[in-house]
Amino acid sequence: xxxxxxxxxxxxxxxxxxxxxxxxxxxxxxxxxxxxxxxxxxxxxxxxxxxxxxxxxxxxxxxxxxxxxxxxxxxxxxxxxxxxxxxxxxxxxxxxxxxxxxxxxxxxxxxxxxxxxxxxxxxxxxxxxxxxxxxxxxxxxxxxxxxxxxxxxxxxxxxxxxxxxxxxxxxxxxxxxxxxxxxxxxxxxxxxxxxxxxxxxxxxxxxxxxxxxxxxxxxxxxxxxxxxxxxxxxxxxxxxxxxxxxxxxxxxxxxxxxxxxxxxxxxxxxxxxx
Numbered sequence: 001x002x003x004x005x006x007x008x009x010x011x012x013x014x015x016x017x018x019x020x021x022x023x024x025x026x027x028x029x030x031x032x033x034x035x036x037x038x039x040x041x042x043x044x045x046x047x048x049x050x051x052x053x054x055x056x057x058x059x060x061x062x063x064x065x066x067x068x069x070x071x072x073x074x075x076x077x078x079x080x081x082x083x084x085x086x087x088x089x090x091x092x093x094x095x096x097x098x099x100x101x102x103x104x105x106x107x108x109x110x111x112x113x114x115x116x117x118x119x120x121x122x123x124x125x126x127x128x129x130x131x132x133x134x135x136x137x138x139x140x141x142x143x144x145x146x147x148x149x150x151x152x153x154x155x156x157x158x159x160x161x162x163x164x165x166x167x168x169x170x171x172x173x174x175x176x177x178x179x180x181x182x183x184x185x186x187x188x189x190x191x192x193x194x195x196x197x198x199x200x201x202x203x204x205x206x207x208x209x210x211x212x213x214x215x216x217x218x219x220x221x222x223x224x225x226x227x228x229x230x231x232x233x234x235x236x237x238x239x240x241x242x243x244x245x246x247x248x249x250x251x252x253x254x255x256x257x258x259x260x261x262x263x264x265x266x267x268x269x270x271x272x273x274x
Contacts, residue, residue, distance in 0.1 A: 008222035015217045020110070020210070026249045027117050031197035033256040038194060040263035044270040050091075051084065053259075056188055057120075057195025058082050058092040064119025065094040065112055065202075072108025074098040091195070106212040113198060113206025117252075120196035124189055124251045128171075131185040135170040139251075142166050164250045190262070193255040 041049035059081040069076050074096040082092050096112070098105040129136045142163040176182040198206065 005222070008218055012214060012218040012221040015221065016210075016214050019217075020114075020213070022245055023114055023117065026245070026253075027114055027198055030117065030120075030193075030252060030256050033260045034194055034197040037256070037260040037263040040260075040267035041194075044263075044267045053191040053194040054091045055082060056191025057193070060119050060123045060192050061116040061195045062092040062094050064115035064117075065096075067119065068108065068112040068115040069094065069096045072098075072112065073102070073105050074108060074112065093201075103212060103216060107209050107216065109205045110207075110209025110213055113202045113204075113209065116196050116198060116202070117249075120192050121248050121252045123192050124255065125248060127185050127188045127192075128251065131181040131188075132171060132176060135167065135176070138170040139163060139167040160247060160250060163247070164254060167251065168254060189251075189255040190259050193252060193259050196252065196256070 038050055041052070045052070062079065062081050066076060066079055068074075075098070077095040077097055079094045080092050083090060098108070100106060125136070128139075171182075171185075
């Protein structure tokens, strides 16, 4: 019995990492870049520097929470897509309730918590698709041709880096710069990427769901061991979607880095001018 429990513990931990580990890592990286960029904007312009991007990024952030609430059956009690509260820095919020006896709704807390990452990536790609369709086609075609191997090996990462460089070159062209669509896209991309990080409340809610998710995986794995069913193999097949998450996250990571570099430059210029 002890052997079954230990084996189930290890396998369910691997399963959880396979299913949501990459999403968590991407969220942490985006969060670090966002907080640093916002600190530079705040130092340079004060609270106005945050509001300059919040009017675009915060509604996308909160709509991500709201959409996941609907998907996982949570009741939305109150929602503010954008609110200016200088006392505590709150820019928007979604309050929701759920049936704590429902495993599905409890697991949903994780996805509701990390939803701004998903909604942010979605908003960036929709903006690219409608505003700079040629750049979108170049990136999508490159991914289909050389990156979507569904295996996160060295070849995949090399292809993803190449695709990202191709995307940057296709966006920042002279022909694009001379069009209004480029500047609209740049404004949206900077606004969205500046507000994709998870708040403390988001992380707290996501943690609750993560604990329940692990409990479910542990139970399924333990049952599979008794029935001699390889649950890890089936979970690994589902986890192939990680390749798509990482590929689509490239745009968010690119513009989060772009915003960070721009904020640092503005901070330095403002510092010199004082």
